[in-house]
Amino acid sequence: MKIASIDIGTNAVKSKIFKTTPTSIEFIEGIRSPIRLGTDVFNNGCLAKERLDLLVKTLKKYQKNFIKNDIAMYEIVATSAFRDTKNSEEARRYVENKIEHPIRIISGLEEAKLIRLHPKAQSKSSKVYVDVGGGSTEIYIFENNQHIIQSFQLGAVRGMLAKDDPQEWLRLKKWLKKQPKINTLVGLGGNIRSFLNLNNKKKMNSQNFIDLTLNIKKLDVDSKMSKYGLQKDRADVIDFALIIYAEIIKLLEVKEIKSTKWGVSDSIAVKTFHELYSKKISISRN
Secondary structure: OEEEEEEEOOOOEEEEEEEEEOOEEEEEEEEEEOOOOHHHHHHHOOOOHHHHHHHHHHHHHHHHHHHHOOEEEEEEEEOHHHHHOOOHHHHHHHHHHHHOOOOEEOOHHHHHHHHHHOOOOOOOOOEEEEEEOOOOEEEEEEEOOEEEEEEEOOOHHHHHOOOOOHHHHHHHHHHHHOOOOOOEEEEEOHHHHHHHHHOOOOEEEHHHHHHHHHHHHOOOHHHHHHHHOOOHHHHOOHHHHHHHHHHHHHHOOOOEEEEEOOOHHHHHHHHHHHHHHOOOOOOOOO
């Protein structure tokens, strides 16, 4: 049986399809569409109808692909852009009615908690999982059998548009100083994965990461595109994502940095998988 998930992010919308059995789940294919909802939200406070219509068009394309692939179940979630827009409920209802499928807007803390579904997130090794998205940053630490989660309104698109709040940076720094020191940072999302790939690294030490971040910051968008082959929607935001990672690395005294292809859409699919194959229960009432 095949299942799928859609993550409506601030920078891009992502769809993933998985093959499942009662005991396994396997990724098959994914699609990414950089429609950048955050531009409307952070500049104007609201999602404009034109941007919502583009979202509808994108979601309908995904739905056609689901029909083609005989998808049994799928869930759509929306994150920072839909959380922050002033017309959140109106926008959600508009899109839902057009695509005839519910959309669940998840909080930043729920987004952070979803990271626990990564297959290695609850290992005993000293790791912090960090997801720097377009509009927010989610952090997950598993330490002494405790789930430590937090979300901050700091993201790559928000930073690029100079809409990040200095008070939120202070909140991040205060929170990090209270956390245990961590050996390894595992970064979620395309920005850190692209950064490691363009430097031909699967992992990197902290000083190297910070030095190379400073180097890439010196380049303009066109130079990053020509030198590293980055798409424009990656080249114009990657610096701002790396700055957030660098701050976390310094304050947690991280020694090693890695990345993972795992993201919100993977966690949502795993959640759907568990719901699909969990034992049925009966509830009796008097």
